[in-house]
Amino acid sequence: MARFFVAKENIGSTTITVTGDEFIHISRVLRMKAGDALTICDGEKSDYECTISSISKTEAVCSIVSCSPNLCEQDFSVTLFQSVPKGEKMDFVIQKSVELGITEIRPFFSARTVAKSHGKTARWNKIALEAAKQCGRGIVPVVYEPVEFSEALAKTSADLKIFAYEEEKEISLKSVLRGAQKPQSIAVFVGPEGGFERTEADAAKNCGFKTVTLGNRILRAETAPITLISNIMYEYLL
Ligand code: SAM
Numbered sequence: 001m002a003r004f005f006v007a008k009e010n011i012g013s014t015t016i017t018v019t020g021d022e023f024i025h026i027s028r029v030l031r032m033k034a035g036d037a038l039t040i041c042d043g044e045k046s047d048y049e050c051t052i053s054s055i056s057k058t059e060a061v062c063s064i065v066s067c068s069p070n071l072c073e074q075d076f077s078v079t080l081f082q083s084v085p086k087g088e089k090m091d092f093v094i095q096k097s098v099e100l101g102i103t104e105i106r107p108f109f110s111a112r113t114v115a116k117s118h119g120k121t122a123r124w125n126k127i128a129l130e131a132a133k134q135c136g137r138g139i140v141p142v143v144y145e146p147v148e149f150s151e152a153l154a155k156t157s158a159d160l161k162i163f164a165y166e167e168e169k170e171i172s173l174k175s176v177l178r179g180a181q182k183p184q185s186i187a188v189f190v191g192p193e194g195g196f197e198r199t200e201a202d203a204a205k206n207c208g209f210k211t212v213t214l215g216n217r218i219l220r221a222e223t224a225p226i227t228l229i230s231n232i233m234y235e236y237l238l
Pocket residue numbers: 163164165166167189190191192193194195196212213214215216217218219220221224
């Protein structure tokens with residue numbers, strides 16, 4: 001069933017008013033009509049099964065049929081810190097990370113980041129919204145403005161801090177995930193196409209990060225986050 005995200009302030013006791021881009025999606029893209037059924041999520045893990053009561057030029061008023069907890073959110077958070085890769089790869093990383101259950105995405109620029117451009121955050125958050133609608137999420141993961149590496153490092157306060165480092169040869173992701181009691185919050189760092197500098201890995205270690213190897217093969221900057229999040233979900237969710 002078609003899924004939409006509506007701010008809590010638009011949700012009443014018996015009706016929900018849909019406006020803005022989500023209204024345009026309902027009325028012009030999907031050409032939905034009065035009587036059609038849809039699911040509306042408040043972005044705070046509650047789903048409302050509704051039917052459209054009326055559609056005007058600017059809003060759709062929907063009658064609430066039932067409300068239930070969203071079933072697509074895990075009981076721990078995962079924050080992806082991603083060094084901005086070149087081109088459209090970040091679009092792919094965002095879309096797949098949202099499907100895999102990421103909680104928030106914090107892009108950063110490290111020493112070897114090539115794409116040090118700003119101005120893509122609005123577009124990235126649209127990709128996150130579309131992915132959240134498609135896969136049935138109970139929240140819309142936020143993609144933040146890119147910051148410098150040192151600021152990204154300072155922002156992390158997770159229970160489990162993982163730094164994917166291509167020069168790490170001893171410590172495996174599995175040993176770090178298995179070695180920890182199930183954490184409430186996890187932060188993962190992924191470098192750019194050019195990788196991390198040793199000084200960056202050392203700085204991360206000084207902030208409590210565990211450097212891990214993802215195996216002997218070198219994964220692309222857009223493959224590594226998918227690998228990390230998938231393994232985290234395998235270990236703590238599935
Ligand atoms: N320029 C690096 C090289 O050739 O060794 C590769 C960097 S890789 C394309 C981009 C990022 O993905 C790395 O900085 C790291 O965060 C992660 N990554 C890729 N393969 C990895 C591996 N085998 N072990 C740990 N991290 C890896």
